[in-house]
Amino acid sequence: MTAFPSPSDSANLARALAGLTRLRWVLLAIAVLTLTALSQTGWQLPLPELGATLVLLASANLLLAHAPLTPLAALRAGLVADTLALSALVALTGGAANPIASLFLGPVLFAALLSPGWFAWGLSLAATAAYGALFYWHAPWPLLGGDAAYAFHLHLTGMWFTFALSALLIAIVVARLAHDLSEREAALARAREIQLRNEQLVALGVQAAGAAHALSTPLNTLTLLADELAAGHCHDAALSEDLALMQAQLASCRDALAALKRGGEPASEAAPLFPTLAERLAAWATLRPQVRLEQQLPCAPGPTVALDATFWPALYNLLDNAAEAGGGRVELAATLTDATLTLTIVNPSGRLSAEQLARAGLAELPTDKPAGLGIGVLLTHATLSRLGGRVRLINRPEGGVCAELVLPLAKDT
Known part of the structure; x- marks a missing residue:
């Protein structure tokens, strides 16, 4: 069995058609075995007519599987063929008195699931009319013996058989529907979370643009003051070192604002992976x-790749969180397995709450150092998801927090 789609979903309808085709073959095999067994007991069955009906249904099943029809048209034609074949089989074996007449519910059920609307209503009315007609137009009931008690017992046995078959079909259909509904609910929940995260990112982008405009003037003023102080205290070695650090920090801020104004960093060129990572x-x-950064990088240069420019801010966000929560020490280890880069960033102290672990990357959370979880992880999660990777935060048993960043690599060709 397969998913039960809307009529507009051609791919799912094709899978449903294939599932019904297989189910029809199973039911045909059951019918052939049943007729073979009954013929050995001495029942007076019109075997040529019954065999011809089953052959026609098998031919229709084979033809519809390869016919140049749309999946919906082939599915509807198959259900009509099922109804006609069942009508013929019941008419040849006692009419409405035959318990297998209850199987008319099968085509109606599948029509309601797979092709709701006028076709389902039409097939339901046709099956009802066919069942009613079988009260008057049918061959005699093929009894083995003439007493009423035997006939009643036979009827009850047939009712049990059709009930078992109907219950099996309904259980399969309902179980599949419940599974499909749960999957769709999960997909909708994921879509809502992604939409919420994207809305938050858009709001952050608007706020960042306003902050960049507001910071440009005071940043230029601080740069001029730092340059004047450096020129006036060039003979003070200790102060000159501090001023040089201030100038480097201000230059980094100007570069970040310039990148924000351009819309992001320029595209990265292909370069050996681990030397580039060490440089960054x-x-x-x-x-x-x-901050003391303890890094463990492979000695080999690794593959030549062109990492997306947005990857580096995502990495820096995790490093910043670890630095602020780790008491001045951060550990980083890099491994490469099957063209997948894994970076493990550890701060030795701090702990995340259960709420922070559950919502990490899905929404902005208030940061409470040393846990250190806020906008940075949200942005990192969004960036890694867009690049096909993922980020995971866990509390280490020995203490501290570990951030595992996984990124599939596309080698430069």
């Missing part, structure tokens, strides 16, 4: 002189 980490460490 060194640049981040320069801006964080109070």
Whole structure:
């Protein structure tokens, strides 16, 4: 069995058609075995007519599986063929007195699920009319013996058989429907979370644009003051070192505002992975002189890749969180497995609450150092999701917080 789609979903209708085709073959095999068994007991059955009906249904099943029809048209034609074949089989074996007449519910059920609307109503009325006609137009009931008690017992046995078959079909259909509904509910929940996150990112982008405009003037003023102080105290070594650090920090702020004005960093060129990563980490460490970054990178240069420019701010967000929560020490380890880069960033102290772990990356949460979870993880999660990767935060048993960043790589060709 397969998913039960809307009539406009051609792909799902094709899968439903394939499922019904397989189910029809199973029912045909059951019918052939049943007729073979009954013929061995001495029942007076019109075997040529019954065999011809089953052959026609099998031919229709085979033809519809390869006919140049739309999935919806083939599905409807198959259900009509099922109704006609069942009408013929019941008419040849006693009419409405035959318990297998209850199987008329099968085509009606599938029509209501797969093709709701006029076709389902039409097939339902046709099946009802066919069932009613079988009270008057049918061959005699093929009894083996003439007593009423035997006939009644036979009828009850047939009712049990049709009930078992109908219950099995309904259980399969309802179970599949429940599974499909739960999957769609989960997909809708994920879509709502993504939409909420995107709305938050748009709001952050608007606020960032306003902040960039507001910061440009005071940043230029601070740069001029730092330059004047550096020129006036060039003979004071200690002060000159502090002023040089201030100028570097201000230059970094100007570069960040310039990148924001351009709409992001320029596209990265292809370069060996681990030397590029080491260079970027060194640049981040320069801006964080109070933080000791302990890194473990492979000695080999790794593949030549062109990492998306947005990856680096996402990495820096995790490093910043770890630096602020880790008491001045951050550990980073990099591994490469099957063209997938894994970065493990650890701060030795701090702990995340259960709420923060559950919502990490899905919504902005108030930051409470040393846990250190806020907008940075939200932005990192959104960036990694767009690049096909993921980020996961866990509390280490020995203490501290570990951020695992996984990014599939596309080698430069």
